[in-house]
Amino acid sequence: MERKPCPQFYGAVTVSERGQVVIPAQARRDLGIQIGEKLLVIGGPEGGLWLLRADLIGELAGQWLELVRQIQSGTPVEEENEQTA
Numbered sequence: 001m002e003r004k005p006c007p008q009f010y011g012a013v014t015v016s017e018r019g020q021v022v023i024p025a026q027a028r029r030d031l032g033i034q035i036g037e038k039l040l041v042i043g044g045p046e047g048g049l050w051l052l053r054a055d056l057i058g059e060l061a062g063q064w065l066e067l068v069r070q071i072q073s074g075t076p077v078e079e080e081n082e083q084t085a
Helices: 025-031 054-073 080-084
Strands: 039-043 049-053
Touching (some): 039 054
């Protein structure tokens, strides 16, 4: 799936009486958000609100954990930029 550069403006949404919002269809398509997918809701700076795909956070956390393990074991950490050197 090809991702559009961020940030991408998808329009405005209105909070319903029940606290619900609708994620615009184009945003769901561009970001690959599927029906039933879990999103994490995080309060951001100055009252902002972030919606993050739970699967991506899990994947990123796994990558960070592996990096920490490499650092703790003294294993050289490969950098992406070294591939072009």
